[in-house]
Amino acid sequence: MEISPEVxxxxxxxxxxxxxxxxxxxxxxxxxxxxAQATGRNPEASGTILTNMILAIAFAEAVAIYALVVALIxxxxx
Amino acid sequence: MKRVAKILAVLLLVGxxxxxxxxxxxxxxxxxxPHIQMKAEELFQVGPVPVTNTLIGLLLADLVLIGLFLAxxxxxxxxxxxxxxxxxxxxxxxxxxxxLANFLRGILGERAEKMxxxxxxxxxxxxxxxxxxxxxxxxxxxxxxxxxxxxGHAVRSVGPLIFLTHEPGExxxxxxxxxxxxxxxxxLALALISVFMTQVYGVQxxxxxxxxxxxxxxxxxxxxxxxxxxxxxGLLETLSEFTKIISFGFRLFGNIFAGMVLLxxxxxxxxxxxxxxxxxxELFVGAVQALVFMMLTAAFTAVATAGHGxxx
Numbered sequence: 417m418e419i420s421p422e423v424x425x426x427x428x429x430x431x432x433x434x435x436x437x438x439x440x441x442x443x444x445x446x447x448x449x450x451x452a453q454a455t456g457r458n459p460e461a462s463g464t465i466l467t468n469m470i471l472a473i474a475f476a477e478a479v480a481i482y483a484l485v486v487a488l489i490x491x492x493x494x
Numbered sequence: 495m496k497r498v499a500k501i502l503a504v505l506l507l508v509g510x511x512x513x514x515x516x517x518x519x520x521x522x523x524x525x526x527x528p529h530i531q532m533k534a535e536e537l538f539q540v541g542p543v544p545v546t547n548t549l550i551g552l553l554l555a556d557l558v559l560i561g562l563f564l565a566x567x568x569x570x571x572x573x574x575x576x577x578x579x580x581x582x583x584x585x586x587x588x589x590x591x592x593x594l595a596n597f598l599r600g601i602l603g604e605r606a607e608k609m610x611x612x613x614x615x616x617x618x619x620x621x622x623x624x625x626x627x628x629x630x631x632x633x634x635x636x637x638x639x640x641x642x643x644x645x646g647h648a649v650r651s652v653g654p655l656i657f658l659t660h661e662p663g664e665x666x667x668x669x670x671x672x673x674x675x676x677x678x679x680x681x682l683a684l685a686l687i688s689v690f691m692t693q694v695y696g697v698q699x700x701x702x703x704x705x706x707x708x709x710x711x712x713x714x715x716x717x718x719x720x721x722x723x724x725x726x727x728g729l730l731e732t733l734s735e736f737t738k739i740i741s742f743g744f745r746l747f748g749n750i751f752a753g754m755v756l757l758x759x760x761x762x763x764x765x766x767x768x769x770x771x772x773x774x775x776e777l778f779v780g781a782v783q784a785l786v787f788m789m790l791t792a793a794f795t796a797v798a799t800a801g802h803g804x805x806x
Contacts, residue, residue, distance in 0.1 A: 463600050470786055471793050478741040484748045485740070492532045 429490040436483020443476035528758035529645075532751070534677040535668045537637070547669055548677035551632070555623040555674055563587055590618075594788075601792050605699070605799055609792070612691055616684065617788040620675065624750055624780030627673030628773055633758060636669035675750040678743065685742035688791045689735060696798035704798070708732040738794070742787065749783050 451469035455462045534546035566587030569577035580588050594614045599606045626632070638649055638656050641664055648663030649656050658667055674680045696704040706712060708731055713724035753776045761769050 463597075467601050467789065467793065470789050474741075474745070474786060474790050477745060478737070481741050481744045481748055485744050488532065488748075 429487040433483050433487040437480050440476045440480035447472045547672040552674035555626050559622045613788050617784050620784035623674040632671045633669045641666040676754050678747050681746035682743040685739045692794050692798050695795050699799035
């Protein structure tokens with residue numbers, strides 16, 4: 417396949433979301449680990465832990481969303 | 495009677511499976527590659543307003559939700575005595591509300607009551623709008639139109655029905671129904687409502703002093719390096735309100751749009767059995783996204799309504 421701007425665009429979009437998801441993936445995994453451990457140690461606090469866990473996951477996930485936005489812009493707009 | 499209904503339901507399911515097995519191969523030898531488009535497809539215009547398929551999906555979700563809750567609360571609204579002992583649908587509706595309300599009261603404390611209607615509406619609306627996508631007919635049944643951009647398909651008619659085939663041609667499918675959250679406008683509108691209402695609740699709880707968390711003049715005039723730092727933190731806080739809109743909107747949009755693409759691609763690769771697993775995944779994702787949207791709004795409101803020095 418010839419390297420045309422079209423090909424580069426597809427490649428860039430794939431790389432953007434692929435590389436951008438690594439960090440948040442690790443981050444969300446760590447948050448889940450922490451949440452599971454915390455619930456194991458103190459099951460009564462599971463409600464509060466769930467709230468904080470989802471909040472932290474959302475912040476980590478926001479980074480992946482920025483990568484998604486870049487990938488979508490590359491695919492559909494640029 | 496119940497037995498007959500059950501048998502009928504099973505027969506209907508088997509019939510649908512048989513129908514799709516027969517009609518699928520009749521319509522085409524190979525499965526059609528899905529046409530994926532980010533922008534909602536326009537179906538027709540009502541005056542100056544273009545009606546897109548996501549708008550119809552949105553109205554359908556509204557209709558289901560409002561209908562369910564109107565039917566569930568009809569005894570309460572009529573003031574009938576049997577409303578005191580909930581039965582059937584009323585029981586379900588009350589259980590949903592109680593569960594969500596208690597969950598939110600756990601996060602927000604006594605401040606929850608004022609925000610419950612908004613937060614629970616967020617959850618239920620997003621949940622229904624996401625799950626309605628999983629009904630058959632969404633993204634698959636629609637008008638056959640000449641393609642404007644990208645690759646088209648040839649068509650082939652079987653009786654009164656027209657199918658796209660895998661061969662290249664000049665037609666594409668414009669589905670009648672598409673989930674509301676696959677159109678970026680809907681999640682962004684929800685995000686704007688969420689962030690705006692957070693400010694409203696903040697002002698209600700703390701008065702106009704709420705805005706000192708964004709432009710902290712008191713810290714600046716108190717002088718010193720830390721005062722300057724606190725002022726700059728306030729500016730960062732302002733910026734984060736805007737990134738909240740983006741992350742709220744794109745989180746919901748990204749998840750549901752990706753879900754739609756996933757279902758379309760899997761259905762075109764392995765049309766039978768395999769999509770079931772992904773349908774279950776999408777049920778989960780739809781519920782989680784609705785929960786996350788509600789929880790984040792609740793958490794941000796909890797932060798906004800907590801004054802300085804007040805610890806909860």
